[in-house]
Amino acid sequence: MIGASRAERNKTYIFTEITTGAHVRGNDREQGWAALMRAGNAGDAAAYQQLLRELTPVLRAAARRGLSAGGYAAMDAEDVVQETLLAIHLKRQTWDSQSPFSPWLWAIVRHKTIDVLRRRGRRLHVPIEDFADVLGSDEAEPSMLVEDIDRHLKSLPDRQRDVVRIIAVDGASIGEAAERLSMSAGAVRVALHRGLAALAAKFKMSEA
Amino acid sequence: MKTENLIQALAVDAGTPPAPLGRTVSAWLLPGMVVAIGIYVAGLGLRPHLLSLGADDPRIFFKIGLMGLLVCLAGLLTLRLARPGAELRGISLALMIVPALLLLGIGLELVAVPQADWGRRMIGHNAMFCLRSIPLLALAPFCALLVALRDGAPSHPALAGAAAGLFAGAIGAMLYATHCPDDSPFFVAAWYSIGIAIMTAAGALIGARLLRW
Structure with a gap:
């Protein structure tokens, strides 16, 4: 890494480890993800949703390892997972469909994790040994609600918040959301995209 | 909101496909080039x-061609740096061709021109005009590139910005090269490089x- 501090290089090392692990586990997975991403970037929402679902446990494991390597409790890893998913989504146009998918994915994961660790830099942290059992546990989504995203969602402009909430939580389609909010489908699409971009920005601003 | 809810929203948003990064960069660069050519x-x-x-003096097309090559390579480098995890080694090595060719040109010029003329060739007719013109011509493409790269995701924002500056500087230099009466590789090495830098x-x-994201 160019101009990286020693601490950052250590973090990089951890991710190199994860990346290598992912590589060993399979070319098939890489091919599958690349195909789903290609379809997703062409507007295939179902393929894209499948991709994100497959990525999430991997991101969760990476977030836990990243947080614990940085000396933080792995308990709030889900915030990092959500922030990373938003980054993958909002930067999906930067993946060159001719290139392998994994290096792109891991560069984003590494960037976001380092970003989170840097933002939390001044916070007191709990030694990682206390959370060894958390690290060893399975990577299912924690049942508790994740705080950050809901707090950020509340601070969005009304329209964007309503659209994001109806689509995310109620599972509404663009058309259903348009009908419920008396908006045009185009306006719902724009509000959804802006709302998601604003959410990512709120994550970025928080704890700065 | 649970992660599965977020994924739901992201998938619905994915129904509107994003413009590929290359297209976004071109779309911004085009008006930037129009302004630069207007200036x-x-x-x-x-x-x-x-x-x-140019038919009589190979230095002229060497100078213009070298800047053209730099435009192409710096453009590729800029796009690579805007993509997370992109392979950089090949393009970085290819970029070294430009200073290597310039050194070759300087070597030939050292042989072709008597030593008494070296200083005059390096200072040229209007070095200060060159120094002003390259950044002036580069400015609009530079702004356009920086705006377009906000859509990118550079792992190293400063480096990506530098590549965009190199790209825009090369565009300015290539345009300027078709105006400038100083053709010696000495002049190019001394003044063009400062403008681009x-x-x-x-x-x-x-x-x-x-470019932080």
């Missing part, structure tokens, strides 16, 4: 008898802030 036509203009002069440094400074 060129209004303030500088094509050098009289460029083609016939100014843009590169500006790109690094601005990129470090503007």
Whole structure:
């Protein structure tokens, strides 16, 4: 890494480890993800949703390892997972469909994790040994609600918040959301995209 | 909101496909180039008898061609740096061709021109005009590139900004090369490089802030 501090290089090392692990586990997975991403970037929402679902446990494991390597409790890893998913989504146009998918994915994961660790830099942290059992546990989504995203969602402009909430939580389609909010489908699409971009920005601003 | 809810929203948003990064960069660069060419036509203009002069003196097309090569390579580098995890080694090595060719040109010039003329060839006719013109011509493409790169995801924002500055500086230099009456590789090495370096440094400074994501 160019101009990286020693601490950052250590973090990089951890991710190199994860990346290598992912590589060993399979070319098939890489091919599958690349195909789903290609379809997703062409507007295939179902393929894209499948991709994100497959990525999430991997991101969760990476977030836990990243947080614990940085000396933080792995308990709030889900915030990092959500922030990373938003980054993958909002930067999906930067993946060159001719290139392998994994290096792109891991560069984003590494960037976001380092970003989170840097933002939390001044916070007191709990030694990682206390959370060894958390690290060893399975990577299912924690049942508790994740705080950050809901707090950020509340601070969005009304329209964007309503659209994001109806689509995310109620599972509404663009058309259903348009009908419920008396908006045009185009306006719902724009509000959804802006709302998601604003959410990512709120994550970025928080704890700065 | 649970992660599965977020994924639901992201998938619905994915129904509107994003413009590929390359297309976004082109879409911004095009008006930037129009402005730069407008400034060129209004303030500088094509050098009289460029083609016939070029037929007699290989330095002219060497200078223009070298800047053209730099435009292409710096453009590729900029796009690579805007993509997370992109392979950089090949393009970085390819970029070294430009200074290598310039050194070769300088070597030939050292042989071709008597030592007494070296200083005069390096200082040229109007070095200060060159120093002003390259950044001036580069400015609009530079701004356009920085805006377009906000859509990118550079792992190293300062480096991506520097590449954008190099790219824009090379565009300015290539335009300027078709106006400038100084053709010696000495002049190119001394003054063009300063003009391009100014843009590169500006790109690094601005990129470090503007291109964070």
